[in-house]
Amino acid sequence: MKIVFRLAWRNLWRQPRRTWLTTGAMIFANMLLVFMISLQFGMYSLMIDNALQVFTGHMQVQAPLYNDEKKMRQTVPNIVPLANAIREELQSDKVAARGWAFALASSDDRSFGIGIYGVEPEFENNVSNIPGLTSLGRYLGDNDAAEIVMGSVLARNLHVEVGDEITLMGSGVDGSFAAAVVNIVGIFDSGVTDIDRNIAEIPLGFFQDTFFMEGAGHQVVVFGDGLAAVPELKSRVQSVLPGDSDLVMLDWDALQPGLKQAIQADMSSAFFMYFVLVILVSFSVLNTQLMSVLERTREFGIVMALGLKPGKLGRLVILETAMMGLLGVVLGVAAGALVTAWFTTNGLAFPGMDEMAAKFNLPARMYPQINALTLLAGPITVFIFTMLASIYPAVRLHWQNPVDAMRVA
Amino acid sequence: MSAVRCVDLCKTYRQGDQDIKALDHVSIEIDKGGFVCLSAPSGGGKTTLLNAIGGLDIPDSGEVYVDGQRIDNLSKGDLADLRLRQIGFVFQAYNLIPVLTAQENVEFVMQVQGVAxxxxxxxxxxxxxxxxxxxxxxxxxAEMSGGQQQRVAVARAVASRPALILADEPTANLDSKTSDGLMELFTELNENHSSTFIIASHDQRVMNYAKRLVRMLDGRIVEDIDQRAA
Structure with a gap:
């Protein structure tokens, strides 16, 4: 090992307590960053999965501009054969066709304007958690049956129960009058009031008959093996789309821009807090290195007198800081990984979280998501700022005169 | 060619309201292989002259030549290079690097020089x-006596075989026996390696060992004696 490395390492341990205090601050900050970022990413993943599992999916095939305008006539023709072809291409059942319409739902004594999804009962539970949230009655069965499931708030507002009949009135795809009488087979409770008050689902075949869709629908929802696989998913789905069609593929962040914005806003505030933490640690390092340089002024004067250039001395100070920083990164990442790994297995729960999570069909515990990014992003930032903090003490040596330095007691 | 030549050196320090003339028109020439003692009472200017010769301090006026090269107008970096490659220093307080062993201290300068x-x-x-x-x-x-530390400092100064060795009060912290041992070592190194030694000291033993004694007072050379002839 070069003498300079040995010198730097031994210099670090001249004041072991001070070095450990500073390194300890780095280890703690790194550990905290690893855990918090992992937990945050785990939470985002849960938020995204939960939001996408209601209706959105990882991606959808739609008619152009349908996502912005939601017009009844912006349809995907022959939607069921297209969904079948996508299922075959992906070798996955996580694909379902849907139609969407507005209608007036009327019970014996009340009427409300609602949104109605026409869904494939056989596949809908693979792309949406609404079937699993059916708390009264059952979910849809036959693709052509005149039956409906609706949100709990809507059922309450209409004063209806499972087994009752309601009337649906709306406009067909061609602008003609559409009407049907449907039997309520189930009531779902998503925990999201807007959905429970405004949404109902009927079988796609029945939807197409009622709204004169002639085999068309409005969206094919696709789920893949996670968000990272979405680009590949899109290219495979693209290969199945009819060559002459102008259908578009929209991924989850185009379909749910609000979700991405909410995550970005949360990330911004969290990363501001992390930045404050990193700055505090950097000042601790700056203080340590500055003290270390000041108390070695005489020694630096000697080595300058021996012929060492201030630049090389500065590099020595930077090397010492790098060693301390690396120690902080290695131990901090190790400690952070251990703590995070434990919570990855056992989860993290707050008092009262169980009931709330159950209401939203979420797991009762939060699980951090550990990967290279969550492990290294924070500690590398701490390391970079630590190195920046060493610049001033190192540069300071450039102004040092050896004779003056050697006069310091 | 002379090892060191100083021409009309002046250096003034400001101390409070007073200007102190540390060097007052000093001119001196020292031959290669010389063994010179600069002797002066405290504040007489010997350390200032030594620092000027070693490129540690820049005189206000005058010229300093080391091995024929003018050094008083060199940059900080060039002066550092000069000290690294041509000059060995021995200080009063040993000034070893405390976290390095004796051998590592001696090797340190050589490593900076790029020796394998x-x-x-x-x-x-x-x-x-x-x-x-x-x-x-x-x-x-910390595990060695003062005399041993000073020997390490000497070893460090001569390890890379510099042409010029400057020692500032090298015996000030040593007992008489150790001082004699050190001076014998200096004499031996001067004779064996033909290095030029310039020692600033007011220790009589050091003066006795020197081949040439230069006495200074108030920043001026007042006496220059060739002791070999005496």
Whole structure:
């Protein structure tokens, strides 16, 4: 090992307590960053999965501009054969066709304007958690049956129960009058009031008959093996789309821009807090290195007198800081990984979280998501700022005169 | 050619309201292989002259030549290079690097010079043996006596065979026996390696060992004696 490395390492341990205090601050900050970022990413993943599992999916095939305008006539023709072809291409059942319409739902004594999804009962539970949230009655069965499931708030507002009949009135795809009488087979409770008050689902075949869709629908929802696989998913789905069609593929962040914005806003505030933490640690390092340089002024004067250039001395100070920083990164990442790994297995729960999570069909515990990014992003930032903090003490040596330095007691 | 030549050096320090003339039109020429003692009472200017010769301090006026090269107008970096390659320093307070062992202290300058590991290792061991510190190579300064530390400092100064060795009060912290030992070592190194020694000291023993004695007072040379002739 070069003498300079040995010198730097031994210099670090001249004041072991001070070095450990500073390194300890780095280890703690790194550990905290690893855990918090992992937990945050785990939470985002849960938020995204939960939001996408209601209706959105990882991606959808739609008619152009349908996502912005939601017009009844912006349809995907022959939607069921297209969904079948996508299922075959992906070798996955996580694909379902849907139609969407507005209608007036009327019970014996009340009427409300609602949104109605026409869904494939056989596949809908693979792309949406609404079937699993059916708390009264059952979910849809036959693709052509005149039956409906609706949100709990809507059922309450209409004063209806499972087994009752309601009337649906709306406009067909061609602008003609559409009407049907449907039997309520189930009531779902998503925990999201807007959905429970405004949404109902009927079988796609029945939807197409009622709204004169002639085999068309409005969206094919696709789920893949996670968000990272979405680009590949899109290219495979693209290969199945009819060559002459102008259908578009929209991924989850185009379909749910609000979700991405909410995550970005949360990330911004969290990363501001992390930045404050990193700055505090950097000042601790700056203080340590500055003290270390000041108390070695005489020694630096000697080595300058021996012929060492201030630049090389500065590099020595930077090397010492790098060693301390690396120690902080290695131990901090190790400690952070251990703590995070434990919570990855056992989860993290707050008092009262169980009931709330159950209401939203979420797991009762939060699980951090550990990967290279969550492990290294924070500690590398701490390391970079630590190195920046060493610049001033190192540069300071450039102004040092050896004779003056050697006069310091 | 002379090892060192100083021409009309002046250096003034400001102390409070007073200007102190540390060097007052000093001119001196020292031959290669010389063994010179600069003697003066405290504040007489000997350390200032030594620092000017070593490129540690820049005179207000005058010229300094080391091995024929004018050095008083060199940049900081060039002066550092000059000290690294041509000058060895021995200080009053030993000034070893406390976290390095005796051998590492001796090797340090050679490493900065870029000497290969095996060569500097061998040289360091050899020179430590020469100064009588065989077996103490792995001791740190705190584990050695003052005399031993000063010998390490000498070993460090001569390890890379500099042409010029400057020593500032090298015996000030040593007892008489150790001082004699050190001066004998200096004499031996001066004769064996033909290095030029300039020693600033007001220790009579050091003056006795010097081949040439230069007495200074209030920043001026007042006496220059060739002791070989005496």
């Amino acid at each position: 590991t095996s060569e500097r290792n061998e040289k360091a061991k050899e020179i430590l043996k020469e100064v009588g510190l065989e077996g103490l190579e792995n001791r740190r300064p």
